[in-house]
Ligand code: ATP
């Protein structure tokens with residue numbers, strides 16, 4: 243592996259940070275030696291209606307998995323995200339909306355947000371929604387998406403957000419699984435200059451005979467274009483909110499009452515309906531937001547994720563608002579109308595903290611300096627990454643080109659299931675190594691185990707597990723506790739299995755190597771996909787790469803590499819040789835790709851992650867049964883890859 247470039251903690255960041263390295267170590271130590279005491283104290287980061295007396299009651303024992311935090315306390319999430327800030331900062335901005343069109347934007351203060359949330363909460367009640375009912379949100383990235391989420395939490399309804407890019411079939415499946423009573427949508431969404439027919443998709447989903455639970459559809463008018471209307475079922479947002487009071491008392495919720503259901507991205511198979519509850523989730527989202535992004539009073543935070551993903555839940559809405567932050571909701575995509583859009587938005591709103599994904603970073607990197615043309619980005623202080631392992635090359639580009647070498651990068655490892663960030667640097671505490679998610683957050687006890695489930699110590703590589711619970715942990719798979727136990731607690735007894743592999747170095751830093759299902763075994767050598775992919779991305783002509791294993795008579799597995807070149811580069815026999823030589827030099831002969839498949843686009847989930855399970859099937863010619871493809875962003879990519887395969891040598 244090429245040499246690790248260490249980035250020490252920056253003194254100016256450390257000076258005012260919520261934690262430096264000593265405080266991190268002290269607090270971490272306390273959090274694992276005495277979790278009860280630690281979380282009793284830090285559970286106060288949110289406001290309780292009735293304070294909890296019990297802190298932690300959790301078991302990872304197969305057959306009896308049961309997770310409860312703060313179980314006798316009561317609280318309300320919207321009151322924590324809005325009401326408690328009204329006195330001190332009612333007139334300060336809470337939400338900044340940046341439209342798909344660079345000329346469109348608006349803001350809501352905490353006071354205005356309070357009014358809008360109360361009104362929509364009352365409107366939902368008017369449509370028959372009661373505490374415990376499920377409301378499905380299928381929304382574009384407009385203010386009303388945030389308002390609808392908070393309104394649900396205000397009245398104790400459980401939201402389940404389905405990303406607006408999903409098809410009617412995928413939407414129908416999630417409505418059936420969650421038993422949603424009301425759907426909230428818009429006439430159309432707008433993204434990258436194109437209209438998305440949301441209402442039409444809802445109509446198609448509800449026409450599916452398996453969908454029987456939905457009574458009402460509330461429609462926000464985004465574009466004003468014509469939509470079909472079912473007057474017994476459909477209600478306009480503006481009409482439903484025009485006739486209600488603008489005050490709604492927050493419902494007193496038990497800490498363990500369900501807060502939301504969210505389906506995982508579907509990278510490894512059929513998505514799981516992850517259920518999160520109220521108290522532990524909010525405490526964990528609030529605390530991680532404060533420390534991981536080192537949020538300072540008055541700063542502007544921008545998370546580019548859609549609210550349809552867990553990142554959009556925890557770090558676009560709940561974490562920031564519970565901390566009284568200013569948070570940006572962006573309707574568009576990072577490269578529309580120009581490659582520099584992300585940087586332009588940073589300048590326009592004077593963003594201090596930017597949180598985005600490797601897929602966006604690699605796409606911008608492929609365009610070089612175009613991504614920052616005409617922009618300053620001098621407001622930026624801290625940057626983050628989430629979703630996939632970030633290749634060191636992409637890390638360094640993000641650091642130098644977007645951040646001008648003055649912003650620490652927090653590479654945050656976590657999952658829909660974990661509710662919040664588990665492994666991450668803290669900006670004022672952790673020396674950074676590009677490509678490493680570094681160290682566990684407070685209360686998080688990661689370990690590496692071998693395939694027999696034995697804990698392995700020191701600098702080593704293995705399956706990443708968690709030995710104990712943290713407050714933000716999912717409680718169950720919606721309606722299927724057995725699947726919950728099977729998926730996460732049966733592989734290694736008494737431990738939460740993440741499904742990911744990791745390496746731990748001599749400093750105790752964690753490096754996520756990829757999904758364990760994707761680990762290669764070449765001539766007896768186990769290799770994660772991340773390492774080879776990073777070596778490929780470090781080659782100056784390569785934009786993106788994905789590695790899968792294919793069966794090989796002698797080696798066990800051979801290495802099959804899908805490669806996308808930077809704009810302007812073309813594949814050739816010479817380049818094939820250059821690329822192979824490069825990997826041989828960077829990692830070693832064992833990692834040299836046996837097959838190179840040049841392509842313009844890789845299959846990705848709608849949240850932007852490479853779907854290696856599909857690539858594996860294409861590489862082995864097993865294209866009859868591709869598995870669940872409903873979460874693919876662009877299904878046509880698959881046919882193209884299958885067609886290209888014949889020319890792979
Ligand atoms: P599914 O569980 O349905 O297959 P998914 O795992 O992609 O889909 P998410 O919960 O959105 O669904 O993603 C979590 C996964 O994303 C992690 O298990 C890990 O593989 C990957 N991941 C997230 N952040 C990072 C990171 N910073 N570094 C490396 N991998 C990451």
Ligand code: MG
Pocket residue numbers: 506510657741
């Ligand atoms: Mg997963």
